[in-house]
Amino acid sequence: DTGVSQNPRHKITKRGQNVTFRCxxxxxxxxxxxxxxxxxxxxxxxxxxxxxAQLEKSRLLSDRFSAERPKGSFSTLEIQRxxxxxxxxxxxxxxxxxxxxxxxxxxxxxxxxxx
Amino acid sequence: QKEVEQNSGPLSVPEGAIASLNCTYSDRGSxxxxxxxxxxxxSPELIMSIYSNGDKEDGRFTAQLNxxxxxxxxxxxxxxxxxxATYLCAASSPxxxxxxxxxxxxx
Numbered sequence: 001d002t003g004v005s006q007n008p009r010h011k012i013t014k015r016g017q018n019v020t021f022r023c024x025x026x027x028x029x030x031x032x033x034x035x036x037x038x039x040x041x042x043x044x045x046x047x048x049x050x051x052x053a054q055l056e057k058s059r060l061l062s063d064r065f066s067a068e069r070p071k072g073s074f075s076t077l078e079i080q081r082x083x084x085x086x087x088x089x090x091x092x093x094x095x096x097x098x099x100x101x102x103x104x105x106x107x108x109x110x111x112x113x114x115x
Numbered sequence: 116q117k118e119v120e121q122n123s124g125p126l127s128v129p130e131g132a133i134a135s136l137n138c139t140y141s142d143r144g145s146x147x148x149x150x151x152x153x154x155x156x157x158s159p160e161l162i163m164s165i166y167s168n169g170d171k172e173d174g175r176f177t178a179q180l181n182x183x184x185x186x187x188x189x190x191x192x193x194x195x196x197x198x199x200a201t202y203l204c205a206a207s208s209p210x211x212x213x214x215x216x217x218x219x220x221x222x
Contacts, residue, residue, distance in 0.1 A: 033209060042119075042203050042212035043159065056209055091158060103149070104210055106158035 004107035006092050012113045013082055021077045021110040025094030032075050033104060034067055035091040043091055049075060050097070082114045118142055121204050121213035129221050134191040136216050138204030141185070147207040148180055150189045152200045153215065159203055163189065194220040 005024040013019050025032045031050050035043035046065065047057040051072040064082075069075040079086055089111050093104035121138045128134045140148070147166050151159035163178040165171045165187070171178045177190040187206075191198055201215040 035212075040214070042215045045209060045211050048209045103161050103164065104159075106160070108158055
């Protein structure tokens with residue numbers, strides 16, 4: 001078990017460019033979550049999937065953000081027309097809906113810097 | 116109003132003391148509650164989960180839940196310098212986190 005894997009680990013981009021992050025969850029986990037975290041704050045919920053279905057998306061999330069999990073395995077998070085306020089750590093986590101529900105296993109994150 | 120609120124701290128305690136961390140939540144429908152620890156530059160890791168009113172103990176950690184008051188707490192006994200980290204309270208589901216409380220344990 002290699003844990004939750006995120007790529008790229010760091011991304012520096014210019015304002016207005018599009019970026020995409022990838023998350024590979026723990027293989028037997030059917031739920032996958034995306035969070036955003038800025039310095040001094042807790043992880044902010046963005047969206048989550050159960051298998052390939054996107055079950056919830058934060059009301060605060062701009063429509064520049066889109067996430068997919070096409071085959072219920074890996075997921076991508078795309079940010080279009082990036083803004084400086086998008087600079088943050090983007091965390092992916094996975095969990096199962098088995099007995100020990102609720103525990104999230106986090107990846108190491110993808111740090112985005114928008115210049 | 117944020118869904119999960121924590122006393123933002125920072126909190127500093129001497130080694131061997133009890134550290135007390137508190138959290139309130141707004142969604143009465145939340146059924147599961149968690150405490151995560153996050154070291155600087157690292158991702159959050161689970162310390163405790165609690166689902167029923169009352170206390171739950173695990174080693175030096177005790178989580179307390181009061182659903183009527185919508186209140187969750189974490190006590191760390193015999194605090195060690197290695198406990199210095201940010202502690203995140205979370206409520207499910209899906210999991211929402213508080214802003215975290217930064218704890219420093221001084222030798």
